[in-house]
Amino acid sequence: MIKVEHLSKQFGELTVLRDVNAEIKKGEVISIIGPSGTGKSTFLRCLNLLEMPSGGRIFIDGSDILDKSADVPKLRQKMGMVFQSFNLFAHLTALENLTIGPVKLLGRSKEQAEKKAMELLKMVGVAEKAGSFPDELSGGQKQRVAIARCLAMEPEIILFDEPTSALDPTMVSEVLAVIRRLAKEGMTMAIVTHEMDFARDVSNRVFYMDEGIIYEEGPPQQIFESPQKEKTKVFINRVRSYSCHIDNPDYDLYAMNGEIETFCEKHALPKQTRNRALLLVEELLVVFGAWRGAQAVDLDLTLSYSEKQDSLELVVESAGDYLNPFEENTRPDQLGITIVKNLSENMEYRRVNNRNRVYLTVKK
Amino acid sequence: MFCLFMKKASVLALLCLLTAAVLAGCGKSEKVIAKLDDAREAKIGVMTGTTGEQLAGARFPNADIKSFDDVMDAVAALKAGQIEAVIMAYSNAVYVAKHNPELWYLPEPVEKEDMAVGVRKGNDELLAAVDRIIAELQDDGILEDMKRRWFKQDLSPYEQVDLAVPASGAVLKVGVSATREPFCFTDENGRITGYDGELARRISAKLGRPVEFSDMKFSALIPALQSGKIDLAISMAPTGERKKSINFSQPVFASAQVMLVKKAPGATEGDVSFLQRAGDSFYNNIILENRYLLIMDGLKVTVIISILSTVFGTLLGALICFMRMSPNKALRQPAKVYISILRGTPVLVLLMIIFYVVFASVDINPVLVAVIAFGMNFGAYVSEMFRTGIESVDRGQTEAGIAMGFTKAKTFLYIVLPQAVRQILPVYKGEFISLVKMTSVVGYIAVQDLTKASDIIRSRTFDAFFPLVMVAVLYFFISWLLSLTLGYVERIADPKTRRKRVF
Numbered sequence: 001m002i003k004v005e006h007l008s009k010q011f012g013e014l015t016v017l018r019d020v021n022a023e024i025k026k027g028e029v030i031s032i033i034g035p036s037g038t039g040k041s042t043f044l045r046c047l048n049l050l051e052m053p054s055g056g057r058i059f060i061d062g063s064d065i066l067d068k069s070a071d072v073p074k075l076r077q078k079m080g081m082v083f084q085s086f087n088l089f090a091h092l093t094a095l096e097n098l099t100i101g102p103v104k105l106l107g108r109s110k111e112q113a114e115k116k117a118m119e120l121l122k123m124v125g126v127a128e129k130a131g132s133f134p135d136e137l138s139g140g141q142k143q144r145v146a147i148a149r150c151l152a153m154e155p156e157i158i159l160f161d162e163p164t165s166a167l168d169p170t171m172v173s174e175v176l177a178v179i180r181r182l183a184k185e186g187m188t189m190a191i192v193t194h195e196m197d198f199a200r201d202v203s204n205r206v207f208y209m210d211e212g213i214i215y216e217e218g219p220p221q222q223i224f225e226s227p228q229k230e231k232t233k234v235f236i237n238r239v240r241s242y243s244c245h246i247d248n249p250d251y252d253l254y255a256m257n258g259e260i261e262t263f264c265e266k267h268a269l270p271k272q273t274r275n276r277a278l279l280l281v282e283e284l285l286v287v288f289g290a291w292r293g294a295q296a297v298d299l300d301l302t303l304s305y306s307e308k309q310d311s312l313e314l315v316v317e318s319a320g321d322y323l324n325p326f327e328e329n330t331r332p333d334q335l336g337i338t339i340v341k342n343l344s345e346n347m348e349y350r351r352v353n354n355r356n357r358v359y360l361t362v363k364k
Numbered sequence: 365m366f367c368l369f370m371k372k373a374s375v376l377a378l379l380c381l382l383t384a385a386v387l388a389g390c391g392k393s394e395k396v397i398a399k400l401d402d403a404r405e406a407k408i409g410v411m412t413g414t415t416g417e418q419l420a421g422a423r424f425p426n427a428d429i430k431s432f433d434d435v436m437d438a439v440a441a442l443k444a445g446q447i448e449a450v451i452m453a454y455s456n457a458v459y460v461a462k463h464n465p466e467l468w469y470l471p472e473p474v475e476k477e478d479m480a481v482g483v484r485k486g487n488d489e490l491l492a493a494v495d496r497i498i499a500e501l502q503d504d505g506i507l508e509d510m511k512r513r514w515f516k517q518d519l520s521p522y523e524q525v526d527l528a529v530p531a532s533g534a535v536l537k538v539g540v541s542a543t544r545e546p547f548c549f550t551d552e553n554g555r556i557t558g559y560d561g562e563l564a565r566r567i568s569a570k571l572g573r574p575v576e577f578s579d580m581k582f583s584a585l586i587p588a589l590q591s592g593k594i595d596l597a598i599s600m601a602p603t604g605e606r607k608k609s610i611n612f613s614q615p616v617f618a619s620a621q622v623m624l625v626k627k628a629p630g631a632t633e634g635d636v637s638f639l640q641r642a643g644d645s646f647y648n649n650i651i652l653e654n655r656y657l658l659i660m661d662g663l664k665v666t667v668i669i670s671i672l673s674t675v676f677g678t679l680l681g682a683l684i685c686f687m688r689m690s691p692n693k694a695l696r697q698p699a700k701v702y703i704s705i706l707r708g709t710p711v712l713v714l715l716m717i718i719f720y721v722v723f724a725s726v727d728i729n730p731v732l733v734a735v736i737a738f739g740m741n742f743g744a745y746v747s748e749m750f751r752t753g754i755e756s757v758d759r760g761q762t763e764a765g766i767a768m769g770f771t772k773a774k775t776f777l778y779i780v781l782p783q784a785v786r787q788i789l790p791v792y793k794g795e796f797i798s799l800v801k802m803t804s805v806v807g808y809i810a811v812q813d814l815t816k817a818s819d820i821i822r823s824r825t826f827d828a829f830f831p832l833v834m835v836a837v838l839y840f841f842i843s844w845l846l847s848l849t850l851g852y853v854e855r856i857a858d859p860k861t862r863r864k865r866v867f
Contacts, residue, residue, distance in 0.1 A: 077769030087764035091783045
């Protein structure tokens with residue numbers, strides 16, 4: 001139904017999509033996952049030309065939509081889109097949000113459109129809010145109205161652009177339930193999402209996007225249980241990470257500590273783990289000389305949290321002479337190293353590309 | 365609602381009356397001027413651009429000289445005690461003194477002067493013709509007769525002479541300043557008349573060209589003549605300064621500049637009660653000579669200019685806004701420049717530039733000029749309003765509309781515009797009201813609007829109170845009615861009221 005060949009997209013200097021090839025068949029539910037900034041949303045937005053691709057071709061039912069003669073608005077009518085930020089029309093009631101398209105674009109009568117709209121609102125469970133304006137609805141209700149608005153246009157495919165990312169955690173399930181129901185009824189869908197469990201249950205196929213391409217694709221069992229490629233593995237097992245680069249002895253330590261705290265809080269790590277992580281970072285910075293007064297600093301720091309293994313890993317990489325902090329008596333102050341050793345496990349040192357690299361896992 | 369408004373209005377009117385009564389009661393100046401030398405250090409009023417203005421500076425170097433645009437403004441200031449003397453043409457002074465028993469003019473003239481007709485430099489053919497006509501009128505004794513009929517010492521009515529003025533042919537455009545009775549004023553039929561008016565008609569009859577009057581500020585006559593807006597300016601004293609700018613015919617009659625002052629206290633006979641005065645004032649200013657018709661006509665002009673400029677300005681504003689928001693720099697840049705220039709220029713200056721410079725050599729209806737000037741100004745302001753209104757609708761909704769299959773234009777029409785309009789209306793309403801009030805300056809380009817109507821009445825009655833208060837109340841009414849209409853639009857544009865109607 002949709003076929004994408006060598007799709008690319010640049011924003012100025014920045015290449016977001018390099019070479020995307022994909023096919024979506026009728027009745028398929030595709031989940032698109034991947035780290036932030038790898039072009040998942042851009043890919044979706046290229047499909048209905050909300051973003052103009054820089055290169056490549058997109059076929060819908062065999063016809064090239066990038067062809068100059070293509071009737072793009074007409075094609076878009078067949079492709080519904082659900083946005084992260086709902087984008088309901090603020091001056092129209094929930095019901096009118098559903099009827100404006102069919103009345104103005106499909107030439108339905110008002111009565112016909114309203115009847116259909118009420119059915120759809122019932123189906124997504126917000127019929128009693130038909131006369132309410134968007135600002136009177138909760139996030140979950142807004143998103144369900146937005147889904148119903150797409151359905152009102154009787155699309156052949158619906159594109160979901162992170163439909164639950166802007167929602168309160170308590171409202172995520174009501175929206176996912178509606179999407180699940182659509183999947184069951186055989187609607188063709190492409191869903192960009194960060195809800196891994198949902199992606200695993202609902203989809204027939206999963207696209208893992210990274211480096212501007214579809215890095216790995218396959219049935220959910222394959223992607224989630226036994227990913228084939230390195231980056232997919234990293235992503236599936238160790239989804240979240242925080243990294244920062246220090247190249248100036250006068251860097252903002254407090255801002256960095258704040259960010260590390262936020263990162264730990266986001267993944268609901270216990271307070272103790274968080275404090276240990278902060279202490280470890282501080283000690284390692286001293287060890288590698290990234291302290292006020294130091295001459296030159298070139299240091300990369302990465303904290304990664306693996307949800308699956310529930311472990312927090314810290315990698316510090318620094319330029320400079322060979323320095324293995326875990327060797328005995330290499331440094332005058334052994335206290336710092338002792339603290340590091342006490343707070344972590346699986347310590348490892350490697351010399352890579354003339355840089356010192358230290359791996360360790362924060363003790364729970 | 366209406367009741368409430370009436371209450372408000374009556375309170376307002378009461379306040380006005382009280383303020384005026386208090387102000388009228390307290391004259392500030394006590395000095396009595398009995399001869400010219402008494403005025404050496406006095407506050408002296410003069411009319412901008414008249415010979416009196418130049419004379420006053422030379423004759424009374426130590427005096428505090430204040431310039432006024434019109435005779436009636438200076439007389440009002442004299443009566444209120446803000447100034448102690450006014451220098452004006454002899455015939456004007458006679459007329460003013462006749463109507464204001466507490467004023468008189470000093471018998472010793474400040475300076476004698478001749479009055480003549482102004483013609484554009486280079487228009488020698490017309491100048492020669494006018495000179496010839498004046499000579500003929502002189503020889504036939506008609507000038508003498510006109511003098512007798514117009515410059516009266518008593519209060520008897522003017523004897524008008526009906527003249528057969530040609531109806532077709534090349535129009536003779538005559539600039540006058542019709543606030544200088546008996547030289548030139550507007551009579552009860554709204555006709556320009558007086559000595560100058562009759563002279564203009566006689567010249568027009570002899571030339572065989574239909575006459576068309578432009579009533580403007582005295583100080584605007586010379587620029588209008590130079591720019592070709594008018595063919596003749598009647599009548600002016602040919603001073604050296606003016607001769608540099610325009611040519612003058614031979615003198616029409618000998619006049620003088622005299623000094624108008626207040627009589628010594630006690631010289632004014634019997635005080636009348638305030639109510640009696642107010643009643644007389646109402647009758648003189650509103651009823652006499654059907655002066656309310658003049659106000660009605662002015663009201664019409666004000667409303668027409670306001671509404672047409674709003675329509676034109678809104679359309680222009682939409683275009684400017686479109687250009688301003690365009691991704692194309694060649695469109696965006698001119699719009700930006702337009703907006704900053706128009707917002708940084710007083711609308712009165714813009715009005716005069718358009719009338720005297722841009723359309724200098726084009727015969728154009730001044731009302732149209734006013735609509736263009738106010739529309740351009742309004743457009744600059746509303747274009748920025750439109751822009752903020754449109755930008756207040758978040759981009760996501762536009763995207764949703766486009767993703768649904770609407771074209772860009774239809775998305776704008778169905779999704780963005782209804783929301784933008786709601787955002788814009790409250791500020792738009794304010795801007796519109798200020799536009800209505802701004803139109804009060806159109807008198808500068810010879811349009812008879814509401815303010816000009818009150819000027820004309822004041823120039824006949826020398827009474828500031830009633831015409832001004834009445835005009836203020838009328839402006840308030842126009843603004844109030846029009847903003848009520850916009851308020852209604854605002855309510856129906858609010859989707860929440862619409863729901864109350866539907867559900």
